[in-house]
Amino acid sequence: MPEGDTIHKLARVLGPALAGAPLESVATRARRGAVLVEHGAMTVRRVSARGKHLLIALEDAAGRAWRLRTHLGMYGTWHQYAPGAAWHKPDHQAWAVLRLADRVLVCFHPRELAWQLLSEGRADPERLDARVGPDLLDATVELDEVVQRIRTNCDPARPILDVLLDQSLAAGIGNIYKSEVLFLQGRYPLTPVGAITDRDLLDIYCDSARLLRRNLKPGPRITRARAETDEYLHVYGRGGQACRTCGTPVERALLGEHLRATYWCPSCQPGNLDRPRDHQ
Incomplete structure (x- = not known):
């Protein structure tokens, strides 16, 4: 499994590149063997890390809030490519594809991926608070x-x-x-x-x-x-x-x-x- 510092460093790299950026399209795969589902254009609002989970907050054209969560596990990776460039891994291993005008971000083979609509009153639809304890990299951790x-x-x-x-x-x-x-x-x-x-x-x-x-x-x-x-x-x-x-x-x-x-x-x-x- 990755160390927590790996995911926080990833958030620090992706954050400046994505925060506020318009995505031409977002596609995710719910599980191994499932098809990639297109979710349309989105805007990235925030990229953060919580323990070993990377959290990407997005907003669709209707103003609804979404969250893409990935846990890379032992074998998951995020790659960045120029538009039209060949990927280094097979398409079927891509579980999330974020397309911007000047780049494509692909998450390959994560241990977990969740695509969630954050409706009012359900800020934690996956109950991460119950699964993930205090983050040792949180400046306020007690x-x-x-x-x-x-x-x-x-x-x-x-x-x-x-x-x-x-x-x-x-x-x-x-x-x-x-x-x-x-x-x-x-x-x-x-x-x-x-x-x-x-x-x-x-x-x-x-x-x-x-x-x-x-x-x-x-x-x-x-x-x-x-x-x-x-x-x-x-x-x-x-x-x-x-x-x-x-x-x-x-x-x-x-x-x-x-x-x-x-x-x-x-x-x-x-x-x-x-x-x-x-x-x-």
């Missing part, structure tokens, strides 16, 4: 409230790595930041969240928000304080290599509810693992 949200909604036995990836608790952390933040905090990935104090849990989310904000600027994703070229991360993607802090080989295993690749240093993040380790 991290103390995130901690309380976790205490209220999580089984104390739930491993911290699953808590971090649960977007209904706090939005923005993906698989890379999960491993990197737990390393920075010296926390074993399978530690039950109930065994972590409120103060330490707050520190984990403070670090997460700090790293997400740091990586909003252009360039590679960096989590190290001082990163040499091509050595930007502490543990992610470094299974079997020496820990940059202590020299112990970094461990890799598929862990958690969704068996996501997880990296950690067994010396800097001590704990027990009752399944085979994978150094690939």
